[in-house]
Amino acid sequence: MKKKILILSGGISKERLISLDTGFQVAKELKKNGYKVKIVEPDNSLKKIIKEFRPKVIFNALHGQFGEDGYIQTILENFGIPYTHSGVIASSIAMDKEISKKLFIKHKINTPKYFTYSFDLKKSYLLKKIEKKLKFPVVIKPLNEGSSVNVYICNKKNIFKILNTLKNYKKIMIEEFIGGREIQVAIMGNRKLGAIELKPKRKFYDYQAKYNSNAKTEHVIPVNLEKEKLNQITNMAYKAHKVIGCSGVTRSDFKYFKNKFYLLEINTQPGMTKLSLVPEIAAYKGIGFKDLIEWILKDATKKK
Template identity: 50%
Template sequence: MKNRKVLVVLGGTSGEREISLASGTACIKALKKMGHKVSTFDPKKKTLSLIDANKTDVIFNALHGKDGEDGVAQSYFEYLRIPYTHSGVISSYNAMNKKISKEIFKKNKIKSPKYFVLRKKNYNKSKLKTYIKRKKIKFPIVVKPISEGSSIGVKICKNLDKLDKSSISLFKKYEELIFETYIGGQEIQVAVINGVPLGAIELKPKREFYDYKAKYFKSARTKHIMPANLKKDKYREALKIAKQAHQALGCNGITRSDFKFFKNQFYLLEINTQPGMTSLSLVPEIAKYKGISFENLVKKILLNASLNK
């Protein structure tokens, strides 16, 4: 199916704008190589309702973060009745909201770190202390925004004072925060495409954890091990859990599940419905190892574009 009018939606206003622009640019190059007629749309410059449905056969969603992978952009695409790539409105919203996705993991017997959620309006240090005790969560504790990607706003705190300070600082920008047990062990990430698990990669960050810099800057020197250094049965287990999570949330196209493997158990941290498609991104790297070129990966994503999902 060549010569389709493909609109690549990229950029946007989230904290992940630069990554979205890089992902979008790489995908544009691949789509043009395939012979499609490609145009672009940046929601930072004009509202998504101004997309011209008459000039667009399909939307390639290259947005990341808030308003791009949380169901907002997807609801515009549904309203405009233009088939689009990646997950739909509800699955995008649920995957982006860490509280909801954790509840779905729990319901599907998928292990995830113990957690609790606090809102800005009723936050204080003594409440924080009470919740830690009640939920039997030990330090270090991870605090992060409910709906952010690329490890934006993630803090690892070794004591109550540091956790309180980090929470107060994050509440200046966010209404709701999630607090969870820090899990050590191996960083394992699994790519799933169109419901089929592709493979698992291991990351060894030189930084404290796999944060924004470790993800997107070569200078951070994060070591990528493909395939992940796991025993065969455990490797298969990681793929199985990622597929289960993808299905439990009703995701479409590609997803990347982020795990910690500790004391022979997998803990699913989150599932990402709009994984990066840059030169340093993990899904293209996993695909390449499995013999799928970047161009073919983009082709698979495009062929899965649909509506009513």
């Protein structure tokens, strides 16, 4: 009998479209390889669908809120069917940029200086705090989004205008701006899979630079780094993966400036379209899309 795989994709996060693409690509590959595949949205009908379809593994192709932050993972735990990527706790820690940063700092993984802001300070105090702790420009970002959604580089002139647009978030992160290069590292279970460098033509690696091929971000693999430096960055990603307790494949995003790596975040549900970075790193290491997906499915059956 054909192995049945249920793919969760879409969802309610701001990364819905990316998730639909990941789900579609994974489904296409699995179908090609003889699996029986069903793609569903994670809504109230999920329990009924799982009962009827009885999948062997659930491939979680969701990104962002509700799909990557421990919520859906909690629901999936209750069904008792193996699901891909990280479990409840690791997903919720990794999705929270403040909590994961605290863990990076505790474990001496270098990360940009920051503070969080709850729209509770007078403008003049906020400016003073930035000048004292971080200096301009700064990067402003939500604590729990992805795909560069609502990430802004701000200076003294535009910061309040931008903050005003972010008031729906209870709390946001204000981080020191790190110039230099943009490098991302994939970890696959216990394997330090490798790194890729992104050279955006835009001001930074924003949503357009990530997903709009007209924005022409250049992907560079292998990354031009000395062996020792490459080991250093892959070790940092590996440590972050382990410290947070991640499973399956993760992708850690770094800046590299003046000979120093800065870990921005770790992603527990990295994009899995054929053009995404983890599949590109895997392919460079001789692991094709098919083998990558099969490894992820197999890994799901191990206890998280």
